[in-house]
Amino acid sequence: MTALRKILNSSDLSAVLDLPPSFRNRKIEIIVFPVEEKKNPCFTMEQIEEWANAPDIQSLVGALKLSEFPADININGIRNERLSKKYII
Numbered sequence: 001m002t003a004l005r006k007i008l009n010s011s012d013l014s015a016v017l018d019l020p021p022s023f024r025n026r027k028i029e030i031i032v033f034p035v036e037e038k039k040n041p042c043f044t045m046e047q048i049e050e051w052a053n054a055p056d057i058q059s060l061v062g063a064l065k066l067s068e069f070p071a072d073i074n075i076n077g078i079r080n081e082r083l084s085k086k087y088i089i
Contacts, residue, residue, distance in 0.1 A: 004032040 008030060010023045019028075051057060069078060 001033060004030075006030050 006029070007027055010019055010026050010028050013019060013028070013030070014024070069081065073081075
C-alpha cells in the first residue's frame with residue numbers, strides 16, 4: 001500500500017485540522033494512507049434470475065409457504081417430507 005509522509009509546520013495544517021495545543025508552533029509529521037472502502041456486491045438481474053432458477057433453489061421454493069410443518073422441524077425433516085410427497089414414499 002502506498003503512503004505519503006511529510007513534515008510540515010503546524011500552522012500549515014491548522015486551517016484543515018483541529019490540532020491539539022501541544023502541536024501548535026511545532027513541526028509535525030503527517031502520514032497519509034488511502035482508505036479502501038468495502039463495496040457492496042452488485043449483482044445483475046441476469047445473475048439473480050440465474051440463481052433463482054437453479055435446481056437447488058427451485059427445490060426449496062414453496063417449502064415453507066402455507067405449510068403445516070411442526071414448529072420444531074429442521075431442514076432435513078422438511079426435505080424428507082417433500083420427497084415423500086413427491087415420490088409417494
